Amino acid sequence: MNGGRIGGKVLLAVVLLWTIVPLLWMLMSSLKPQEDITSTTPVLAFTPTLEHYKALFSGGNSIGSYAVNSILAAGISTLIAVGLGTLAGYGLARSNFRGKDHVAFWIISTRMAPIAAAVLPLFVIFRATHLLGTTWGLIVAYLSFNLPFAIWIMNAFFADLPPSLEEAALVDGASRWTAFRKIALPLVLPGVATTAILCLVFSWNDYAFASTFSGPDSQTLPIAASQLVTQTEIDWGQLTAIGTIVVAPMIVIGLIVRRWLVTGLTLGAVTGE
Numbered sequence: 098m099n100g101g102r103i104g105g106k107v108l109l110a111v112v113l114l115w116t117i118v119p120l121l122w123m124l125m126s127s128l129k130p131q132e133d134i135t136s137t138t139p140v141l142a143f144t145p146t147l148e149h150y151k152a153l154f155s156g157g158n159s160i161g162s163y164a165v166n167s168i169l170a171a172g173i174s175t176l177i178a179v180g181l182g183t184l185a186g187y188g189l190a191r192s193n194f195r196g197k198d199h200v201a202f203w204i205i206s207t208r209m210a211p212i213a214a215a216v217l218p219l220f221v222i223f224r225a226t227h228l229l230g231t232t233w234g235l236i237v238a239y240l241s242f243n244l245p246f247a248i249w250i251m252n253a254f255f256a257d258l259p260p261s262l263e264e265a266a267l268v269d270g271a272s273r274w275t276a277f278r279k280i281a282l283p284l285v286l287p288g289v290a291t292t293a294i295l296c297l298v299f300s301w302n303d304y305a306f307a308s309t310f311s312g313p314d315s316q317t318l319p320i321a322a323s324q325l326v327t328q329t330e331i332d333w334g335q336l337t338a339i340g341t342i343v344v345a346p347m348i349v350i351g352l353i354v355r356r357w358l359v360t361g362l363t364l365g366a367v368t369g370e
Contacts, residue, residue, distance in 0.1 A: 120344065123337045123340050123341055123344075124337075124341050125141075126333065126334070126337040127149055127150070127334065127337040127338040127340070127341045128143075128145040128146060128147070128149075129143050129145075129146070129334070130143065130144070130146050130148070131148075131334050134333045134334055134337075135333070148334070149334035149335050149337070149338040150338050150342075152334075152335055152338075153335055153338055153339055153342075160318065160321045160339060160342075162314075162316075163316055163317055163318050163320065163321040164318060164342070166232055166235075166311070166314075166315050166316060166317050167301060167317040167318045167319075169232050169236075170232055170235040170236055170239065170300060170307075170315075170317060171239070171297055171300035171301040172297075173236050174235075174236045174239035174240050174243055174296070174300050175239075175243065175293055175296045175297045175300060177236070177240060177244075178239075178240055178243035178244045178246075178247045178292075178296045179247055179289060179292055179293045179296060181244060181247070181248075182243075182244055182246075182247025182248045182250075182251050182292060183247070183251050183282070183289060183292075185248045185251070185252075186247070186248050186249070186250070186251025186252040186253075186254070186255055187251065187252075187255045187277055187281060187282075189201060189204075189248065189252045189255075190252050190255035190256040190258075191255070191260065191263075201249065201252060204245045204248050204249055205245060205246070205249040207241075207242075207245045208242055208245040208246045208249070212242070212305045212306065213305075215238075215241060215242070216305070216306075216309050219237075219238055219241065219306075219310070220309065220310070223237075223238075223310060228310075229310060229312070230310070230311065230312025230313070230314070230315060231312065231314075231315055232315045234310045234311075234315070235306060235307060235310055235311055235315060235317070238306040238310050239296075239299070239300040239303065239306065242299065243296040243299060243300065246292075246295070246296065247292050247296060250288065250291070250292050250295075251285070251288060251289070251292060253288075254285040254288030254289075255281060255285060258281055258284055258285065262280050262281070262284075263276040263277070263280050263281055266279070266280050290354050294350065294351065294354060297347070297350070298347055301318075301343070301346070301347060302319065302343070302347075303317070303319065304319040304320070304323070307319055307320050308320060308323070318339065318342065318343050319343065321339060322336060322339045322340065322343065325339065
């Protein structure tokens with residue numbers, strides 16, 4: 098028993114080091130002077146500087162517009178996916194029709210498809226509808242993957258709720274919408290938070306869709322990061338700085354909603370004796 102606990106703690110420590118050390122090294126590198134970054138030996142004692150962050154937001158190559166595009170594309174697509182996914186997930190969980198399980202599997206199967214399989218059809222559609230190179234095109238592209246996932250996971254959360262809770266409200270004269278809004282929805286808020294975070298992370302970190310569908314005025318932060326890597330050089334200072342800018346918001350949001358996130362990820366889990 099004690100050996101198992103010690104082994105578990107050692108494994109947890111290794112996983113934490115594997116996860117945290119690269120992030121800390123990236124943060125440290127973004128604060129190092131250029132000569133310390135390119136030093137042949139690792140430099141741990143240095144005078145912090147913000148020169149790389151200032152370079153990112155100054156001059157003609159400022160990443161300000163990239164950041165705005167990332168916030169708009171990721172934020173709007175997440176809001177739409179969670180809103181529609183919650184409604185559709187509730188409807189699917191509370192409806193009874195022939196082939197219901199097949200419909201649920203078909204919905205999630207669209208999310209399981211590789212991104213490469215969706216790029217060409219979406220490219221043709223966006224070119225015909227003049228969405229190519231626009232922020233709204235990116236939003237629709239993200240929705241094509243986020244919405245099926247949101248519907249599937251919210252269906253699971255609602256299916257875990259006893260229907261008798263809403264039936265009691267319906268007997269008391271409440272409408273189906275009122276029962277959903279005041280009874281069911283508050284009980285699955287951890288699931289909503291979990292779905293929102295997972296959709297936001299996918300949209301915020303996406304490179305494949307952004308590199309294919311974005312234009313000069315709709316490029317996102319991952320595209321800005323890729324432009325720092327050229328055939329002749331790599332600007333490690335600015336690259337680690339923009340990497341920190343991309344990662345930091347997701348970590349902060351995750352810490353803010355960590356209680357709901359853990360509850361949502363474990364909601365509906367079956368434990369055995």
